[in-house]
Amino acid sequence: MAELATIARPYAEALFKASQADLEATAGWLEPLAAVAGDPQLLQLAANPNVRAQQVIDLIAGVVGQPLPGPAMNFLRAVIENDRIAALPEIATQFRALKNARTGSSDAVVYSAFPMDAGALAAVAPSLEKRFGRKLNLTVQEDRSLLGGIRVVVGDEVLDTSVKARLEQMKVALTA
Structure with missing residues (x-):
């Protein structure tokens, strides 16, 4: 079987082209x-x-928990009838990458030792966008192993200001 990325690419590109009028709604x-x-x-x-196929479509539409617009139902039907349901997560990933390239932004994951509310995230966002040089779509994940501070991952770039990273740096400095 072909790799999922190869299967997903034409679907993601077609969906991206078809939804130029409202990329955010499609991503939603x-x-x-x-x-x-x-x-x-x-x-x-x-x-x-x-x-x-209609049973699978109905099941997915019911589990999603939000009413799906006509284009969403048509897209879902095409994916299921062509037996590409396993590629749907990869289609979403590639669609998000195309959307980010269009808007000049990147997805970023902020790992925090403690829960971060929207206010704290909004306070740190401008400095992170300045540091990485582009607009960031921030999501937060809790990682108690950090002990404190944050670790930000944008693609293959990492900014680690966590207590755990600083302790590791001190350990290396003391044992050198």
């Missing part, structure tokens, strides 16, 4: 679809030859 329904489609039990159900 594509991300939940991709999250649901990544479930192994759903993939197993979709692979069952006794289950019709």
